[in-house]
Amino acid sequence: MIELNTIFNENCLDTMSRIPNNFVDMVLTSPPYDNLRDYKGYFFQFEEIANELFRILKNGGVVIWVVADASENGSETGTSFRQALYFKEIGFNLNDTMIYYKNNPMPTSGPRYHQHFEYMFCFSKNQPKTFNPIMEICKYNGSANMKNRGTKGELNYKKVERTTEKKVGNVFFYSVGGGISTKDKIAFKHPAIFPEQLAYDQIITWSNEGDLIYDPFIGSGTTAKIAQLLNRNWLGSEISSEYVEIAKIRIASIKNNIFELV
Numbered sequence: 253m254i255e256l257n258t259i260f261n262e263n264c265l266d267t268m269s270r271i272p273n274n275f276v277d278m279v280l281t282s283p284p285y286d287n288l289r290d291y292k293g294y295f296f297q298f299e300e301i302a303n304e305l306f307r308i309l310k311n312g313g314v315v316i317w318v319v320a321d322a323s324e325n326g327s328e329t330g331t332s333f334r335q336a337l338y339f340k341e342i343g344f345n346l347n348d349t350m351i352y353y354k355n356n357p358m359p360t361s362g363p364r365y366h367q368h369f370e371y372m373f374c375f376s377k378n379q380p381k382t383f384n385p386i387m388e389i390c391k392y393n394g395s396a397n398m399k400n401r402g403t404k405g406e407l408n409y410k411k412v413e414r415t416t417e418k419k420v421g422n423v424f425f426y427s428v429g430g431g432i433s434t435k436d437k438i439a440f441k442h443p444a445i446f447p448e449q450l451a452y453d454q455i456i457t458w459s460n461e462g463d464l465i466y467d468p469f470i471g472s473g474t475t476a477k478i479a480q481l482l483n484r485n486w487l488g489s490e491i492s493s494e495y496v497e498i499a500k501i502r503i504a505s506i507k508n509n510i511f512e513l514v
């Protein structure tokens with residue numbers, strides 16, 4: 253049986269080969285996309301990994317796949333679309349194409365607008381079994397003038413209470429960079445972390461306390477840190493031993509209760 257709350261310093265395919273069928277409640281990950289970064293040990297067999305994710309996920313579980321395309325020879329690669337269609341082909345439901353909007357992205361060169369977003373695809377194995385939507389106050393909160401028909405058919409206007417909350421939209425806005433994505437300075441030794449707030453928002457939406465969350469490309473350990481904080485179980489794989497060390501330091505700070513959140 254695989255030991256929970258552990259990061260395995262290996263190819264995620266090796267980790268998944270030891271995970272039983274229908275075992276994991278949620279996957280939250282950002283794969284190494286195209287050749288955007290040098291991750292010291294780059295090794296990415298997309299189709300095998302997607303098939304394995306389907307196998308280990310419980311019925312109703314979700315995969316949150318945070319991804320963007322590189323530009324090569326003047327064209328975006330379209331890799332994220334191809335991956336999304338492959339997930340559908342092997343039986344996943346494309347439940348929600350959410351957007352991770354960066355308020356302050358790196359400038360983009362060439363004849364195109366600045367690249368402000370990445371996709372956060374939500375693939376589910378059948379319908380999601382857990383959905384705890386983040387809510388916001390309605391813009392027109394409180395009482396409002398509503399039209400009503402009177403007893404003689406005449407139109408009356410009277411004050412009624414409106415619903416006060418609604419689900420937020422599927423574009424999530426985050427500021428990124430030093431001291432903003434996380435307060436953990438050491439995390440920035442990794443070139444491509446996602447914001448802690450992103451991990452927080454996704455984990456509370458698609459899982460409950462005690463659930464098991466897996467990140468096959470855990471990098472600096474953001475998924476594990478936030479899963480630990482939110483009383484979820486977790487598992488991670490990371491091919492680079494240098495990044496595993498960073499992740500372990502960040503997770504220890506949560507376990508020892510000495511952390512600062514953004």
Ligand SMILES: C[S@@+](CC[C@H](N)C(=O)[O-])C[C@H]1O[C@@H](n2cnc3c(N)ncnc32)[C@H](O)[C@@H]1O
Binds near residue numbers: 281293297473489
């Ligand atoms: C985009 S980064 C993930 C960053 C992470 N979300 C964070 O917040 O730190 C992708 C990671 O996948 C790792 N990686 C690449 N191929 C891998 C594989 N086959 N198995 C496990 N990890 C791999 C890279 O070393 C890199 O750290």
